[in-house]
Amino acid sequence: MTHTAGTFLFSLFFLCLASSVEYVESSQPASLAAEDISTNSNGPKQDSLFDDDPEDLFAEATEEVSLDSPERDVLLSDGPSPAITPITPPTSVITPLAKYTKCIFFPVIEEEEGGDSFDIHISVSDPEKVGEYMTSISLFKRNEFAVKRRFSDFLGLHSKLASKYLHIGYIVPPAPEKSIVGMTKVKVGKEDQSSNEFVEKRRSALERYLMRTVKHPILLKDPDVLQFLESSELPRAVSTQALSSAGLLRMVNKAADAVNKMTIKMNESDAWFEEKQQHFENLDVQLRKLHTSVESLVCHRKELSVNTAQFAKSAAMLGNSEDHTALSRALSQLAEVEEKIDQLHQDQANADFYLFSELLGDYVRLLTAVKGVFDHRMKTWQKWQDSQMLLQKKREAEAKLQFTNKPDKLQQAKDEIKELEGKVQQGERDFEQISKTIRKEVSRFEKERVKDFKTIIIKYLESLVQTQQQLIKYWEAFLPEAKAIS
Amino acid sequence: MMEEVKETASVLSVHDDSIKVTEVLKDGDTLTFIIVSQKLSGTGEYHVDRTYEDFEWLQQHLFSQGDVPGIQGVIFPPLPAKPQVNASPRSIKQLGFLALGECQPYCKALETFLQQVAAHSILSKNKAVEVFLTSSDPPGRQKVKKNIFNRLSQAVEEMRKEGHKDVDEFFQNERDHNLVLTGCTKTAAEKFLDVVATEQKIAVACGHFSTALHLCVEPGEDPDKQAFSRVCVKLSEVFESIKKNMTSVAENNVNTLGLGLDLESRYQEAEREMLFRRTCKLVELENAQRNVEKAKPVKKAAMEEVKKAAETEFEHTSGVAKQEVKSTINNCIPHFHVSFHSGLVC
Numbered sequence: 117m118t119h120t121a122g123t124f125l126f127s128l129f130f131l132c133l134a135s136s137v138e139y140v141e142s143s144q145p146a147s148l149a150a151e152d153i154s155t156n157s158n159g160p161k162q163d164s165l166f167d168d169d170p171e172d173l174f175a176e177a178t179e180e181v182s183l184d185s186p187e188r189d190v191l192l193s194d195g196p197s198p199a200i201t202p203i204t205p206p207t208s209v210i211t212p213l214a215k216y217t218k219c220i221f222f223p224v225i226e227e228e229e230g231g232d233s234f235d236i237h238i239s240v241s242d243p244e245k246v247g248e249y250m251t252s253i254s255l256f257k258r259n260e261f262a263v264k265r266r267f268s269d270f271l272g273l274h275s276k277l278a279s280k281y282l283h284i285g286y287i288v289p290p291a292p293e294k295s296i297v298g299m300t301k302v303k304v305g306k307e308d309q310s311s312n313e314f315v316e317k318r319r320s321a322l323e324r325y326l327m328r329t330v331k332h333p334i335l336l337k338d339p340d341v342l343q344f345l346e347s348s349e350l351p352r353a354v355s356t357q358a359l360s361s362a363g364l365l366r367m368v369n370k371a372a373d374a375v376n377k378m379t380i381k382m383n384e385s386d387a388w389f390e391e392k393q394q395h396f397e398n399l400d401v402q403l404r405k406l407h408t409s410v411e412s413l414v415c416h417r418k419e420l421s422v423n424t425a426q427f428a429k430s431a432a433m434l435g436n437s438e439d440h441t442a443l444s445r446a447l448s449q450l451a452e453v454e455e456k457i458d459q460l461h462q463d464q465a466n467a468d469f470y471l472f473s474e475l476l477g478d479y480v481r482l483l484t485a486v487k488g489v490f491d492h493r494m495k496t497w498q499k500w501q502d503s504q505m506l507l508q509k510k511r512e513a514e515a516k517l518q519f520t521n522k523p524d525k526l527q528q529a530k531d532e533i534k535e536l537e538g539k540v541q542q543g544e545r546d547f548e549q550i551s552k553t554i555r556k557e558v559s560r561f562e563k564e565r566v567k568d569f570k571t572i573i574i575k576y577l578e579s580l581v582q583t584q585q586q587l588i589k590y591w592e593a594f595l596p597e598a599k600a601i602s
Numbered sequence: 603m604m605e606e607v608k609e610t611a612s613v614l615s616v617h618d619d620s621i622k623v624t625e626v627l628k629d630g631d632t633l634t635f636i637i638v639s640q641k642l643s644g645t646g647e648y649h650v651d652r653t654y655e656d657f658e659w660l661q662q663h664l665f666s667q668g669d670v671p672g673i674q675g676v677i678f679p680p681l682p683a684k685p686q687v688n689a690s691p692r693s694i695k696q697l698g699f700l701a702l703g704e705c706q707p708y709c710k711a712l713e714t715f716l717q718q719v720a721a722h723s724i725l726s727k728n729k730a731v732e733v734f735l736t737s738s739d740p741p742g743r744q745k746v747k748k749n750i751f752n753r754l755s756q757a758v759e760e761m762r763k764e765g766h767k768d769v770d771e772f773f774q775n776e777r778d779h780n781l782v783l784t785g786c787t788k789t790a791a792e793k794f795l796d797v798v799a800t801e802q803k804i805a806v807a808c809g810h811f812s813t814a815l816h817l818c819v820e821p822g823e824d825p826d827k828q829a830f831s832r833v834c835v836k837l838s839e840v841f842e843s844i845k846k847n848m849t850s851v852a853e854n855n856v857n858t859l860g861l862g863l864d865l866e867s868r869y870q871e872a873e874r875e876m877l878f879r880r881t882c883k884l885v886e887l888e889n890a891q892r893n894v895e896k897a898k899p900v901k902k903a904a905m906e907e908v909k910k911a912a913e914t915e916f917e918h919t920s921g922v923a924k925q926e927v928k929s930t931i932n933n934c935i936p937h938f939h940v941s942f943h944s945g946l947v948c
Contacts, residue, residue, distance in 0.1 A: 395820075402818045409811035416807050420800040427793035434786040439779065562826040569830065573837055580844070 171568035267294075269344070270322055270588065276340045277329070282485070283492045284546075285553035287561055288335065289328035290481045292321035320470060324478060330566070387549065392558055400483045407476040414473055417465035421458045442600055448591055449597045453590050460583055460590075467579040475572050479565065493550045500543030507536040614727075615642050618720035623709040627651075633685055633705075635712060648736045654684055656740055657712065660719075663730035670724060674883060674915075677876045678725075679718035680868035682711040690825070698795055699860040707861050714865055742874050750765050766881050770920065776927055777877050784870045791863040805848035812841035822849030876926065880919050881896055887912040 274291035281288050330336050428451045435447030514529040620640035621910050627634040641647065661681050682700055685708055695728050700708045719725050720735070766772035815838035819831040890909040897905040 365883040398820070399818075402814070405814045405817065406811070409807065409814045413804065413807040413811055416800060416804045420797065420804060423793065427790065427797050430786065430790040430793045434783075434790045437779070437782045437786050550937050559826075562824075566826050566829045566833070569833055573833060579841065580840075 421461035672918030672922035808845035
């Protein structure tokens with residue numbers, strides 16, 4: 117079976133760590149727990165109270181050979197020392213877990229060597245990526261699922277979630293964007309640096325997207341999400357063309373919304389919302405600025421790496437042509453050191469990019485979702501007001517009808533009024549609900565934001581320190597050579 | 603206004619390694635350099651101020667020593683290109699490393715020029731050097747008549763004569779080697795310039811990032827906001843210090859390896875010019891020899907004279923050249939030594 121549209125097949129593995137899990141048969145609907153689901157700790161809790169039912173736990177849905185890859189982001193920072201375990205051979209039981217408290221998810225893409233041994237193939241020119249996961253927390257039961265997903269599946273998931281939750285006030289993380297240029301390059305089969313970078317960029321973007329989605333306690337329970345994570349075959353998402361035209365549609369809607377905003381003058385009874393909206397506006401501006409700065413920094417660092425490499429080459433040439441042996445040797449050594457430094461710079465640039473720049477980009481996009489949520493609240497309010505006004509009009513009309521002798525029209529009017537009253541009440545309830553939800557969401561978002569930034573910044577600083585230390589080591593090794601010139 | 607400088611030999615009255623270009627004064631478009639040198643006898647210093655035109659004057663005088671035997675075999679210490687206050691991109695490219703930094707690399711280059719001139723056994727005997735370094739009045743600006751360097755004609759003849767095979771193996775090797783080395787050094791200098799330029803760009807970008815982070819700081823009692831602001835401030839400080847580090851790294855690079863490469867490259871150019879002059883003399887000699895053989899008896903004597911003159915000149919030139927080449931090797935090593943040493947503080 118071949119897929120006609122060329123995209124990547126992403127294999128997703130995830131590891132579910134449950135500290136308190138209720139295993140529910142797939143026939144029952146997911147139940148909401150009353151207890152607070154903690155989203156603060158990433159690591160497994162020590163006091164696990166789950167059932168011992170190994171049969172139900174292990175399931176996976178892939179037939180791939182897993183390969184080892186060095187460049188894995190281990191997302192469990194405070195668990196016990198992770199050991200690398202290859203995936204177990206397939207067992208056919210698939211039991212969806214209805215509720216997870218923590219779900220650590222590793223969508224990973226990697227060059228696979230198996231070649232054509234798999235049924236699902238995109239097209240010959242596309243590299244098929246095989247996923248692999250790598251971690252285990254030996255103290256806890258593992259639920260491993262491995263599924264293959266295409267990029268359009270991710271987009272499909274997002275659009276489903278957005279349609280279900282955005283309008284009632286939940287902040288749905290936005291999916292990564294399509295990139296025509298990048299995909300074309302890869303489809304053409306260019307094996308160069310930029311297409312590898314593109315693949316890596318997309319992979320990590322999808323990873324982050326899924327992490328954010330499952331961190332959200334409400335979204336985690338959504339059946340669509342569960343299906344996405346677990347079932348081996350996903351019904352083909354709406355064709356990707358439609359999705360991009362959905363993007364166009366979204367833009368048109370946005371324009372319409374902007375016009376509406378100007379006309380909706382909401383009586384903001386709650387100063388909190390106004391303040392928060394202002395706050396998010398500011399944050400948006402700031403983050404965009406930061407994002408541009410980081411991008412330019414990344415660009416320059418890459419340039420530095422290139423220039424250092426060129427200098428290393430020319431220094432080597434100079435060393436070769438120089439007669440004086442000590443000087444010649446020193447120059448050759450210098451060339452080598454510079455080469456190593458160039459690699460360092462390259463790595464640093466990558467760190468800059470993947471840690472920082474992407475994070476900032478993600479948050480800029482998240483903020484648009486946040487703003488969207490606020491807009492929905494306004495729309496809800498508008499709807500409520502509209503139905504109120506309509507009710508008012510109908511009441512006036514009814515009052516008028518009282519004096520005429522048209523009993524059925526009167527009855528009809530009364531019925532309509534009853535209906536409208538119901539609607540008004542519903543509108544009010546909706547508005548209250550969305551306001552409440554937004555409050556909760558915003559506070560959760562802020563907490564997440566601070567945590568996210570802190571983690572990334574710590575990682576980044578560590579990488580900076582490491583780079584500097586390495587630099588020092590290189591130069592110190594070179595010093596005796598330089599001294600030996602005379 | 604000084605009178606015509608006498609072309610008599612004289613002994614320089616200052617220590618050659620004590621010559622320093624200490625300051626640069628900017629007055630509108632003109633740059634004035636303050637040169638300090640220690641007296642040989644007794645204590646005391648000479649303080650003189652010179653403009654770039656004065657340097658050129660000195661160089662002209664050195665070039666025009668036509669009567670000094672073998673002068674053509676001298677590798678003339680290179681004078682850096684003219685500095686400009688509001689430099690055009692082309693002149694910046696020409697100056698290379700010397701255009702970076704405040705004025706320090708450029709002053710160092712001028713200093714090296716003067717030190718090399720003063721240390722040179724033949725060149726330091728020229729009175730113009732003494733005048734330049736010690737006279738409180740600016741040396742004259744009049745054009746000197748004889749100039750053995752006509753750069754334009756060199757460019758034209760270069761194509762033909764550059765490849766002329768040498769009679770002496772030592773010199774042929776030296777010429778070939780010099781050609782390769784010049785190319786390599788120039789490339790290395792250019793690439794290093796790129797590296798330094800990029801480092802400066804990174805420093806600027808870090809500065810921007812740091813400022814942008816500062817703007818993220820928000821007042822408020824909300825603990826989340828405060829946490830976020832704290833993080834931003836800390837990170838902003840980190841990037842500020844990264845910026846400072848990068849700036850000093852770039853500066854250091856310029857002042858050490860950059861300068862070294864630049865001096866080296868210009869010195870090799872000067873050597874190349876000297877070798878070329880010698881080659882021209884060789885061609886002259888060979889022409890003279892051919893003329894003697896072809897000459898009719900009437901003219902033969904005259905031709906013999908010409909040939910003899912060419913021969914002597916060539917021998918002198920070669921003699922001096924050989925010495926110069928041998929001493930060059932000792933010249934460039936200290937450069938690199940210093941460059942590498944101090945360059946490792948990044």
